[in-house]
Amino acid sequence: MPISPQLAPFAWSLLLAAGVVVFSTVPLGAARSQANFQMADLAAPRAMFERLPAWGKRAAWAHQNCFEAFGLHAPAALLCLVAGVSSPVAIAAAWIHPLLRLAYIGMYVGNVPPLRGLCWAGALTCTGILYVEGLQALIG
Numbered sequence: 001m002p003i004s005p006q007l008a009p010f011a012w013s014l015l016l017a018a019g020v021v022v023f024s025t026v027p028l029g030a031a032r033s034q035a036n037f038q039m040a041d042l043a044a045p046r047a048m049f050e051r052l053p054a055w056g057k058r059a060a061w062a063h064q065n066c067f068e069a070f071g072l073h074a075p076a077a078l079l080c081l082v083a084g085v086s087s088p089v090a091i092a093a094a095w096i097h098p099l100l101r102l103a104y105i106g107m108y109v110g111n112v113p114p115l116r117g118l119c120w121a122g123a124l125t126c127t128g129i130l131y132v133e134g135l136q137a138l139i140g
Contacts, residue, residue, distance in 0.1 A: 006086045009094040010130075014077040016098035021070050023102065024063040027109045031056025055109055062108035065120075069101055073127045079134030090133035097126035 032041075035051040049060060080090055100123035107116035 009091045010077045010080040013094035020101045021066045024066040027059035076130035083134045083137035093126035093129040
C-alpha cells in the first residue's frame with residue numbers, strides 16, 4: 001500500500017532520523033582511527049574511550065545521544081503515520097527534526113555548547129510536536 005503524499009514527510013523523517021544515527025558513526029570512526037584503533041580493540045571498543053582525543057569523546061557522546069533521540073522520535077513519526085496527521089506544523093517538525101539532529105552532531109563534535117543545546121532542544125520540541133499532533137488526530 002503506497003503512502004499518501006500527506007504522510008510521506010513522517011516516513012521520510014523516520015528514515016532520515018535513522019540515517020543521522022548511522023552518520024554519527026563517521027566522526028566516531030575518525031576519532032577511533034586517530035586513536036590508533038587496533039583489531040584487538042574489537043573485543044571491547046568502548047574501552048578505548050580514554051585514548052580518544054577530546055573531539056572524539058564528544059563524537060562518542062553525540063553518537064550515544066543519537067540513539068536516545070531516535071528512540072523518542074521514531075514512535076512519534078510512526079504515530080503520525082498511523083493517525084494520518086496532515087497538520088502543516090507536524091509536517092514542518094518532521095522535516096526539521098533530522099536537520100537539527102545532524103547539526104547537533106556538528107555542534108557537539110565542534111564543541112559549540114550553546115548551539116548544541118539549541119539543536120538538541122529544537123529537535124526534542126519537534127518530536128514533542130509530533131506526539132501532540134498524533135495524539136490529537138487519534139482522539140479527535
